[in-house]
Amino acid sequence: MADLSAADIGRRVSVRRRDPTVTTGPSLRDTVGTLEEIDDDHVRIRVRDGSLVTVARAQVVATRRVQPPVTRLRRAADVDTETLERLTASGWPALEVSTLGDWTLRAADGFTGRANSVLPLGDPGCSVDDACAAVVRWYGDRGLTPRFQLPLPLCAELDDALDQRGWPAFDLVHVLVADVDAIRMSAERPADAPAPIVADHPDDRWMAIYHYRGQEEPPPVARAVLAGGAEPVFVTLAEGSEARAVARGAVDGKWIGVTAVEVAPPARRRGLGLAVMLDLVDVGRRRGARFAYLQVADENHAARDMYERLGFVEHHRYHYRRAPQ
Numbered sequence: 001m002a003d004l005s006a007a008d009i010g011r012r013v014s015v016r017r018r019d020p021t022v023t024t025g026p027s028l029r030d031t032v033g034t035l036e037e038i039d040d041d042h043v044r045i046r047v048r049d050g051s052l053v054t055v056a057r058a059q060v061v062a063t064r065r066v067q068p069p070v071t072r073l074r075r076a077a078d079v080d081t082e083t084l085e086r087l088t089a090s091g092w093p094a095l096e097v098s099t100l101g102d103w104t105l106r107a108a109d110g111f112t113g114r115a116n117s118v119l120p121l122g123d124p125g126c127s128v129d130d131a132c133a134a135v136v137r138w139y140g141d142r143g144l145t146p147r148f149q150l151p152l153p154l155c156a157e158l159d160d161a162l163d164q165r166g167w168p169a170f171d172l173v174h175v176l177v178a179d180v181d182a183i184r185m186s187a188e189r190p191a192d193a194p195a196p197i198v199a200d201h202p203d204d205r206w207m208a209i210y211h212y213r214g215q216e217e218p219p220p221v222a223r224a225v226l227a228g229g230a231e232p233v234f235v236t237l238a239e240g241s242e243a244r245a246v247a248r249g250a251v252d253g254k255w256i257g258v259t260a261v262e263v264a265p266p267a268r269r270r271g272l273g274l275a276v277m278l279d280l281v282d283v284g285r286r287r288g289a290r291f292a293y294l295q296v297a298d299e300n301h302a303a304r305d306m307y308e309r310l311g312f313v314e315h316h317r318y319h320y321r322r323a324p325q
Contacts, residue, residue, distance in 0.1 A: 004063045006097045012066040017059040019095045076177035076291035081154045091250030093228040093255035101125030109221040117149040126162045146323040166324035172298040176312035180285050186311045197236040205243045209264045245272035247280040256284030259293040283285035
């Protein structure tokens with residue numbers, strides 16, 4: 001099977017397979033739905049009526065990702081929260097993924113909250129207490145702190161339930177969206193900014209100035225997380241051998257997700273953050289993106305101001321909750 005992997009769990013997919021029970025006429029069957037589970041032997045897909053279809057990998061002849069309904073949007077702001085959260089999860093995938101009912105459990109050796117938290121979109125298939133116990137066990141087995149990423153107000157009921165059970169909230173994040181054309185018309189690229197270097201993986205020069213939430217140096221697992229996603233793209237603005245600004249994108253159909261925008265300290269206040277953002281969005285546009293999303297920490301006022309000037313508007317917020325100590 002060519003394209004699908006654990007990173008696609010939660011996405012709509014189409015799987016074409018041979019039906020061994022058919023002896024005459026066409027023997028190929030298509031199953032379309034949400035990918036729930038994938039392993040060496042089987043693919044399990046939740047179809048439209050809610051049932052779970054299990055397909056043996058040996059019978060699969062072709063797979064593809066099905067573009068979500070957001071491709072018919074007129075404006076980025078019209079996307080629904082669940083669809084957008086699935087897009088953002090796909091754009092920053094974990095290295096290990098499991099499911100608990102409709103919930104997605106994600107792990108990546110502790111690198112970033114998004115890749116090491118539960119995304120609880122839907123019903124876990126059991127009580128909140130039983131689900132929390134399962135979450136605690138799953139993350140405990142991996143030496144990680146159990147935590148939830150809670151889009152609000154979509155997950156307000158669960159958020160309240162976790163609050164009542166003593167799971168403290170932390171790290172408020174704003175999810176912003178914009179139309180690509182509006183971004184491109186909102187500002188001019190600084191004339192003296194270096195020309196963009198575009199790649200599909202982060203090289204040493206790119207990694208040299210990337211610091212997640214102020215970390216001195218990202219852990220080794222960071223490269224694998226950064227290089228994941230549907231179609232990752234890395235933009236570098238360099239002078240000589242030194243990177244001055246970097247950004248990462250994930251192109252998924254009509255969307256580009258913007259992440260990891262950073263400017264080297266000696267090059268700040270030259271408009272390079274703006275330049276690398278415009279360059280990244282332009283790469284997305286050339287690859288078919290019409291809309292853009294990004295996530296920004298509540299305390300990062302400078303970045304939020306820049307994104308507002310570029311035409312981004314707040315779609316929703318999320319915060320995390322961790323297991324009580």
